[in-house]
Amino acid sequence: MTNETNEHAKTFKSLGIIEPLCQACEQLKYKIPTEIQSEAIPWALQDRDIIGLAQTGSGKTAAFALPILQALWDAPQGLFSCILAPTRELAYQIFETFESLGSTIGVRCAVIIGGMDMMSQSIALSKKPHIIIATPGRLQDHLENTKGFSLRNLKYLVLDEADKLLDMDFGPIIDKILKVIPKERHTYLFSATMTTKVAKLQRASLINPVKIEVSSKYSTVSTLLQYYLFFPFKYKDCYLIYLCNELAGNTIIIFTRTCNDTQRLALILRNLGFPAIPLSGKLSQSKRLGSLNKFKAGNKNILVATDVASRGLDIPLVDVVINYDIPSNSKDYIHRVGRTARAGRSGKSITLVTQYDVELYQRIEQVIGKQMELFPIDSKEDVMLLQERVSEAQRIATLEIKEEQQKKGGKGSKRIRNDDDVVDYKDKEDRDIIESNKLGKKAKKARR
Structure with a gap:
């Protein structure tokens, strides 16, 4: 951690943020700066490049948004900043933050992501927005195909969740983008971890950066209570329903490994009277945003999601995270459970462990440096009482x-292009879930 910055400041004004932006912070109920904001903003206002390493939920978006908006206030121009994000949902969230913080200074923003109409995005770009928030694949499409659009006057480049950007193999596209933007610019790189790929990107894109590390260990927050439940695989759905019943009234995110399971579990839960909604890469972009907005608004209090919802999304007041499937990558576990216990609040995570998950479970405990506690249940007999109703709900969901x-006409495999990747298989899934699917197939063979 750098010791060059001042001590933790108590207000945004004391960090050097101008009054209109301080007012915007008050409207958004940003009461005091978080640690990453207190460390990063003073250096950003001094025109330094920044590498910010901080755990999920630490307030990274405002740490780069406020300095950029203040610089735009001081020197208004057309296209001013480009923010690259690994997922569409995160891009939309960053867009909303810039719109809210910049509302008092008249900032114009555009979000450029896959899964949406290219022409309407081209029209938005022609209106000369100050800020572009984009996923790399779609931004590259516009650079190559949208007449009159370029990044040659760009002043600020932000790479958010850089480790995820590179894990998703966006590296070659980012290299192309770096070649068409000015060398005289300010660059902010924010990441949960400093991987070898991130270090290489840092050397290629930043000039004499200040490194700010507010979380030296990749870990979960102290306000998170972490539990597990161990049971035979065949009762997995039954235990999930038992938990949802016990936690009724709480806001819950259930993480699965595959898109198919998000749809199946959401249907089972609905058939049993739970207000559940799915979110996965299989859905159209409008449905993905619709699911997220319904959950945020409280219209549905159970979100069944793949890891598309695990990174960077700020969903307020999530009480419980349930890992229906254990992620094969321990870092993904930390991002998942980071959806709860945010901004100093408490929260719970419950991980479902079957006989096929023991190795992955032990690996996660090693990474977080602690043992999870057994989630208390009254008796196994209470869980088994639900088996008949769950079996019927499974049949109806199928x-x-x-x-x-059948309504879709039994369409076969399609080649699908979006901002994440290009793949050939029937159910579009995020790149980082493919390996986990292989693990699931091995488990199925073992069960046979």
């Missing part, structure tokens, strides 16, 4: 899925 597939 029929509903088949009917939906």
Whole structure:
């Protein structure tokens, strides 16, 4: 951690933020700066490049948004800053933060992501926004195909969740983007961890940066209570329903490994009277945003999601995270449970462990440096009482899925292009989940 900055400041004004932006912070109920904001903002206002290493939920977006908006206030121009994000949902969230913080100074923003109409995005770009928030693939599409659009006057480049950007193999696209933007610019790189790929990107894109590390260990927050439940695989759905019943009234995110399971579990939960909604890469972009907004607004209090929802999303007041499937990458576990216990609040995570998950479970405990506690249940008999109702809900969900597939005409495999990648298989899934699917197949063979 750098010791060159001042001590933790108590107000945004004391960090050097101008009054209009301080007012915007008050409207958003940003009461005092977080640690990453207190460390990064003074250096950013001194026109230094920044590498920010901080755990999820630490307030990284405002740490780069406020200095950029203040610089824009001081020197208004057309396209001023470009922020690259690894997922569409995170891009939209950053867009909303810039819109809210910049509302008092008249900032114009555009979000450029896959899964949306290219032409309407081209029109938005022609209106000369100050800030572009984009996923790398779609930004590269516009640089190559949208007449009159370029980044040659760019003043600020931000790489958010840089470790995830590079894990998703966006490296070659980012290299192309770096070649068409001015060398005389300010660059901010924010990441949860300093991987070898991130270090290489840092050397290629930043000039004499200040390194700010507010979390030296990749870990979960102290306000998070972490539990596990161990049971035979065949009762997995039954235990999930038992937990949802016990935690009724709480806001819950259930993480699964595959898109199909998000749809299946959401249907099972609905058939049993729980207000659940799915979120996965299989859904269209409008449905993905719709699911997220319904959950944020409280219209549905159970979100069943793949890891597309685990990174960077600030969903307020999530009480419980349930890991229906254990992620094969221990870092993904930390991002998942980081959806709760945010901004000093408490929260719970519960990980479902079957006989096929023991090795992954032990690996996670090693990474977080602590043992999870056994989640208290009254008795196994209480769980088994739900088996008949759960089996019926499973049967109905299977029929509903088949009917939906028949409506679509039983379409086969399609080649799908979006901002994440190009793949060939029936159910589009995020790149970082593919390996986990292989693990699941091995488990199925073992069960046979």
